[in-house]
Amino acid sequence: MHREKVSENVYWFQSEIYAQVTAGVVTGPQWAVVIDTLATPEETIAIREFVEHDLNLHVRYVINTHYHADHTWGNCFFPGATIISHTLCRDLMESKSIPSFESAKVGNPSLSQVKIVLPHLTFDDGDMILRVGKKNLILSPATGHSNDGISVLVEEDRILFAGDSFMPLPFIVDGNINDIVASIKKIGKMGLENIIQGHGDIVLRGEIEAAVKDNLAYLSNIRKHVRVALKRKSPIDYLDEVSIEECGKSRVYLGGLAETLHQHNLRALYKALLEKDLPDTED
Secondary structure, three states, X not given: OEEEEEXXXXXXXEOOOOOOEEEEEEEOOOXXXXXXXXXXXXXXXXXXXXXXXXXXXXXXXXXXXXXXXXXXXXXXHOOOOEEEEEHHHHHHHHHHHHHHHHHHOOOOHHHOOOOOXXXXXXXXXXXXXXXXXXXXXXXXXXXXOEOOOEEXXXXXXXXXXXXXXXXXXXXXXXXXXXXXXHHHHHHHXXXXXXXXXXXXXXXXXXXXXXXXXXXXXXXXXXXXXXXXXXXXXXXXXXXXXXXXXXXXXXXXXXXXXXXXXXXXXXXXXXXXXXOOOOOOOOO
8 A cells, every 4th residue: 555645644545456546644633534445454454553553643534535335345444433425425325335245245255344334424515624633624525426426625735635536537437427527627726736536646736737638538538439329330339449548548547447447438428328318518
């Protein structure tokens, strides 16, 4: 697991095991906030041990940016902490994560010590502000990757923990392309010092404009290819030939998962437009 001190009292962690998934820690004088957990028990426990042993603090809050397993299944390793999320995140964990976990743990000894812990404190509309020492954490909706997504802004440092609303490759299968476009555009206008992506490396201030443009261009490109596919006699065959490079991204992202995720994006967008579940606009 990689670890980096991003600014005073703000830390970033990145998995070396699964898809470069990330987590964060913001510390105050007596306790800390963890932002997302990692995909394996070992790496999540390593975050807790860093806070407790290296920093001599306890974890008072854990924030889940969305319900997906690689960001939430480690909640159980912070006993006594209050879990915070969007209300929809809690609902989705209850309806989807619990059944998914019950299936996943069969024959998987690495999950023997895991249990699903649902968020205790949730919010619906607007922002939620959490004060940690001298820093404000502003929790705001950031949808598109999933409908329950939130981001966490460290206001004083202009550091955004974006969850999966910002990744090296936007992923829309469980969300909505129009929503993620809106989220990415909003992030680009926030005047940030750093973007902590839900997966991948930290985006530095001088890289943000280009990263925003690249993500928006990718989403525009897959939309164009899906529009073409909708007019073809063999639309799926056409989409199968649309490489990630043609859409402006690289297959090396996310530990080699990028090409697979790209194909899932194309299929999901095709299905949404075919079934007219999504207005075909680029606003």
